[in-house]
Amino acid sequence: MASIANPKTPEQRPDKPTNHARNAALLSIIPGAGQFYNNQKAKAIAFFIVIMSYFAVNYDLFFKGAGAGPGDRGGLWGLITLGEVAGPRNDHSIFLMVEGIVALILLFFGIAFYIWNIRDAYRVGRIRDQHLNVPTFQVQLRNLRDHGFPYLMLIPSLILLVFTVVLPLIFTFLIAFTNYRYNNAPPAKLVEWIGFENFTRIFEIDIWRDTFVGVLGWTLVWTVASTVGVIAIGIFLAVLLNQEGLRFRRLFRSILILSWAVPAFITILIFRSMFNESFGVFNTTILPAFGLDPINWMTDPTATRSALILIQWWLGFPFIMTLMTGVLQSIPGDLYEAATIDGATIFDKFRLITLPMLLFATAPILITQFTFNFNNFNIIYLFNGGGPAVPGQTAGGTDILISWIYKLSLGANPQYGLAAAITLILSFFIMTLAVIQFRRTKSFKDEDMI
Amino acid sequence: MKMKKMVAGLSTAVFAFGALAACGGGTDSGSTNEGGSTSENKPEKIVIWEDIEKSETTKEVAKAFEEEHGVAVEVVEVQMTDQKDKLALDGPAGKGPDIVLVPHDQIGTIADQGHLAPLTDEGALDAFTDASKSAVMFDGQAYGYPKSVETPVLMYNKDLVSEAPTSMDDLYKLSTDLKSKGEYGFLALWDNFYFAHGVVSGFGGYVFKEDGGALDPTDVGLNNEGAVEGFEYIGKWYEEGLFPKGLIGESGGQAMDQLFTEKKAHTVMNGPWAVAGYTDAGVNLGASALPTLPNGEPIKTFMGVKTYALSAYTENQEWAEMFLAELTNEENALKMFEAYNEIPPVAALETNETITSNEVAKAVFDQATNAIPMPNIPEMGQVWEPMAQALQLVATGKQDAQKSADDAVKVIEQQIQANNQ
Numbered sequence: 105m106a107s108i109a110n111p112k113t114p115e116q117r118p119d120k121p122t123n124h125a126r127n128a129a130l131l132s133i134i135p136g137a138g139q140f141y142n143n144q145k146a147k148a149i150a151f152f153i154v155i156m157s158y159f160a161v162n163y164d165l166f167f168k169g170a171g172a173g174p175g176d177r178g179g180l181w182g183l184i185t186l187g188e189v190a191g192p193r194n195d196h197s198i199f200l201m202v203e204g205i206v207a208l209i210l211l212f213f214g215i216a217f218y219i220w221n222i223r224d225a226y227r228v229g230r231i232r233d234q235h236l237n238v239p240t241f242q243v244q245l246r247n248l249r250d251h252g253f254p255y256l257m258l259i260p261s262l263i264l265l266v267f268t269v270v271l272p273l274i275f276t277f278l279i280a281f282t283n284y285r286y287n288n289a290p291p292a293k294l295v296e297w298i299g300f301e302n303f304t305r306i307f308e309i310d311i312w313r314d315t316f317v318g319v320l321g322w323t324l325v326w327t328v329a330s331t332v333g334v335i336a337i338g339i340f341l342a343v344l345l346n347q348e349g350l351r352f353r354r355l356f357r358s359i360l361i362l363s364w365a366v367p368a369f370i371t372i373l374i375f376r377s378m379f380n381e382s383f384g385v386f387n388t389t390i391l392p393a394f395g396l397d398p399i400n401w402m403t404d405p406t407a408t409r410s411a412l413i414l415i416q417w418w419l420g421f422p423f424i425m426t427l428m429t430g431v432l433q434s435i436p437g438d439l440y441e442a443a444t445i446d447g448a449t450i451f452d453k454f455r456l457i458t459l460p461m462l463l464f465a466t467a468p469i470l471i472t473q474f475t476f477n478f479n480n481f482n483i484i485y486l487f488n489g490g491g492p493a494v495p496g497q498t499a500g501g502t503d504i505l506i507s508w509i510y511k512l513s514l515g516a517n518p519q520y521g522l523a524a525a526i527t528l529i530l531s532f533f534i535m536t537l538a539v540i541q542f543r544r545t546k547s548f549k550d551e552d553m554i
Numbered sequence: 555m556k557m558k559k560m561v562a563g564l565s566t567a568v569f570a571f572g573a574l575a576a577c578g579g580g581t582d583s584g585s586t587n588e589g590g591s592t593s594e595n596k597p598e599k600i601v602i603w604e605d606i607e608k609s610e611t612t613k614e615v616a617k618a619f620e621e622e623h624g625v626a627v628e629v630v631e632v633q634m635t636d637q638k639d640k641l642a643l644d645g646p647a648g649k650g651p652d653i654v655l656v657p658h659d660q661i662g663t664i665a666d667q668g669h670l671a672p673l674t675d676e677g678a679l680d681a682f683t684d685a686s687k688s689a690v691m692f693d694g695q696a697y698g699y700p701k702s703v704e705t706p707v708l709m710y711n712k713d714l715v716s717e718a719p720t721s722m723d724d725l726y727k728l729s730t731d732l733k734s735k736g737e738y739g740f741l742a743l744w745d746n747f748y749f750a751h752g753v754v755s756g757f758g759g760y761v762f763k764e765d766g767g768a769l770d771p772t773d774v775g776l777n778n779e780g781a782v783e784g785f786e787y788i789g790k791w792y793e794e795g796l797f798p799k800g801l802i803g804e805s806g807g808q809a810m811d812q813l814f815t816e817k818k819a820h821t822v823m824n825g826p827w828a829v830a831g832y833t834d835a836g837v838n839l840g841a842s843a844l845p846t847l848p849n850g851e852p853i854k855t856f857m858g859v860k861t862y863a864l865s866a867y868t869e870n871q872e873w874a875e876m877f878l879a880e881l882t883n884e885e886n887a888l889k890m891f892e893a894y895n896e897i898p899p900v901a902a903l904e905t906n907e908t909i910t911s912n913e914v915a916k917a918v919f920d921q922a923t924n925a926i927p928m929p930n931i932p933e934m935g936q937v938w939e940p941m942a943q944a945l946q947l948v949a950t951g952k953q954d955a956q957k958s959a960d961d962a963v964k965v966i967e968q969q970i971q972a973n974n975q
Contacts, residue, residue, distance in 0.1 A: 192668055192866035196646045286932060286973070291646060291866065292668025311972040381950055382802040400952050403943060493940045495964045498972050500939075516935020517973050 128229035129222050138225025142232060146241040151221050158214055165207050179207025190294045197295035198284065205274050209266060280524035286517045302525035315497035322409070323504040327478045330416040335470060337417055338424025339462060343454065346432045364422035372486040375415050403492045405501030412487055412502055416477065431465045471541045475534055479506045505530045597870040599626035600877060601651040605634045611890045615881050625873055634860065641669050645867040652868040653878060658689040658859040659928040661697045666932055670697050671864040671871060678879050686899035689859040689927035691767060698863035699878040702896035705857040705925040706749055707917040709832065710821040710840045718842035725821065725845060729796040738796065741810045742823035744788045745802050745949040747941035749823060752844065752853035754784035755926060761937060762929050771933035771970055776941065777959035785955035789948045802949050826897060829914050841917035857925035859899065891915065936969040
């Protein structure tokens with residue numbers, strides 16, 4: 105009631121109320137017309153030119169030129185049908201799909217810009233309705249220079265990102281729902297949308313299910329065993345090196361860090377020779393020295409798996425050891441003093457002070473260690489190519505999901521659709537794990553432990 | 555707010571330019587597709603992909619062809635092993651060649667995906683040996699002109715062996731005699747299925763059953779009685795120490811070459827590609843077809859045929875075939891042999907003096923009569939890895955021949971089956 109008695113808002117000025125906002129927005133259906141109505145001529149021309157050139161440039165992509173068949177068929181048509189006539193001079197389903205995705209992305213930006221064109225006209229109209237000053241083009245340009253500089257700098261990389269990251273992502277995602285594989289590939293055949301068939305194939309056909317379960321099982325065992333081992337060894341050595349009164353500490357630390365100094369793939373290749381069954385040093389020298397029989401490192405799945413885990417321990421511990429050494433130095437000494445006064449043993453001190461402090465401070469890095477090993481393609485591929493081959497599954501005995509996907513998509517008889525479906529499942533795993541773990545980790549919250 | 559607007563405006567402009575660029579590429583490929591010239595019209599030029607550093611002869615023939623027919627032939631060097639993948643990308647984009655050079659065992663995979671066009675004139679292949687003709691057949695159609703043929707033969711050091719042994723039993727005896735001296739009578743990379751196949755199929759095994767010229771991928775004969783016998787025979791050489799331990803695995807080839815050039819191995823089983831290395835190292839090299847197995851059968855080695863095939867994207871198929879017929883005719887094939895030691899599977903050249911006077915070429919020709927073309931169906935891709943593993947298990951004596959062969963065949967069959975489910 106009071107507001108009516110004391111009119112302050114611009115709407116209730118004595119002038120006749122205007123409808124510039126609505127009019128401008130409606131006029132904007134023709135790009136730039138709304139801005140023109142708002143007396144922003146430069147902007148109007150800019151809008152008009154950008155949208156018209158957008159149409160001119162993309163007309164072919166949207167409405168014709170896709171595929172080689174007759175008729176005006178646009179990129180989106182290609183994405184929906186994946187072509188109608190197979191053959192080297194006709195529709196190439198995969199190219200049509202990529203064209204379609206590009207069309208889709210451009211269409212998205214086009215629509216976004218068009219909507220913004222309408223919104224802009226509406227907003228300026230509303231400013232006019234409120235009888236406020238409409239900022240001039242020059243003012244807007246100055247604003248852009250003063251406040252928008254970082255955005256301007258970011259735009260090129262954003263565009264690059266859309267076409268180098270987002271486009272392949274969409275492509276992989278879409279391939280998972282097609283029957284694209286070595287004996288169903290363009291140009292000889294058309295690729296078709298098959299819905300979730302690749303996923304049901306993984307779970308319903310015995311050989312694929314067995315392979316998937318086998319590979320997933322080993323992937324999880326591998327991830328946990330290799331990561332936990334690396335962390336345990338790293339912490340153990342770091343604590344050992346941090347003992348007071350230890351002599352030649354630097355020497356020990358330097359020696360222990362050496363395996364980090366050699367590039368991982370060289371180490372893996374050297375180990376691969378050392379584990380060679382007929383002339384590797386393990387079978388010819390080390391095992392006989394202990395009176396043990398040679399082991400089939402490369403042809404027995406269990407032996408290969410053990411070898412892989414041992415190599416990953418070797419490769420991974422120096423990083424954790426270095427990390428933990430740093431954290432150990434930041435634990436306040438008075439905690440230990442107090443513990444000693446309370447009569448704690450050395451193991452109590454480790455279990456109740458050192459370990460929680462270490463794990464708390466490094467949790468995010470330890471999580472990345474898990475995800476790193478989950479996708480640790482290098483070691484699996486370089487050591488034995490995922491082998492040995494084992495009956496009952498189509499992947500090798502030491503293949504983890506990522507190396508199995510590699511074989512499925514780049515092997516002798518590629519199964520692109522299936523590989524893409526497994527990729528989606530794998531990403532789902534990683535993302536879920538990452539989200540859950542990151543959320544539960546205390547160190548991501550603001551509080552300090554001490 | 556204003557600033558945001560301006561940012562968005564600029565970004566749209568940039569997108570528009572991006573789209574312009576993308577579209578430019580698209581129209582290009584469209585126009586090439588439309589502008590298909592008929593074979594009556596002479597094309598401006600045809601393009602052939604030749605193997606790297608082996609194109610001089612082809613260029614000469616191309617020049618002669620242009621003078622005679624008025625059609626230019628552009629010879630582009632592309633690594634033979636890369637041509638398959640490059641064709642799959644360049645072909646649909648309208649930038650591909652008319653002719654590619656591929657190993658014949660890839661023909662099935664490439665043709666199956668529609669990148670190759672079958673020959674219109676199969677009769678032109680009559681000039682080639684039967685084995686090489688069957689190598690380029692896939693799905694009942696001929697897919698190319700054989701350029702050269704490769705198969706492992708017996709190579710021996712003439713300083714150590716006066717005459718090529720004709721039976722494996724002789725070689726076996728030689729090897730057991732030499733063992734005490736720390737020398738080797740015969741070495742072969744039998745843990746590699748490419749080389750082991752000769753023994754396995756010589757005893758009666760087969761990769762895929764041949765049925766009226768077509769291979770049946772559901773019938774794998776690598777664990778039948780004969781194949782297992784072959785495995786056992788291979789195992790015997792390793793078990794009795796006639797092959798050194800270092801011969802197993804991927805560095806085996808190096809070990810073998812070293813022993814042969816150091817005169818510690820008297821004979822080896824190897825292909826024509828190894829000749830240059832051996833003669834450079836000063837080996838007084840002799841070559842012959844491989845000896846017969848104890849059962850009296852020859853060693854039926856794998857044969858590889860480098861093949862000129864037609865791209866499915868070519869618009870000048872008749873001209874391309876005409877050029878290939880010329881490139882692989884007797885005269886030019888002989889030139890190719892003289893320039894690059896590419897042994898031509900041209901039937902008429904079998905008795906040609908230039909070839910028979912070259913011991914290795916003659917050995918390859920002789921061996922090729924018993925050789926089996928590597929299966930060129932896509933399913934072959936599933937055979938190598940399990941077989942390598944089975945052979946390794948047999949060679950290292952870790953598992954008996956029957957079980958190794960059974961396991962390998964089971965894996966192969968499952969893989970082939972799974973790929974089609």
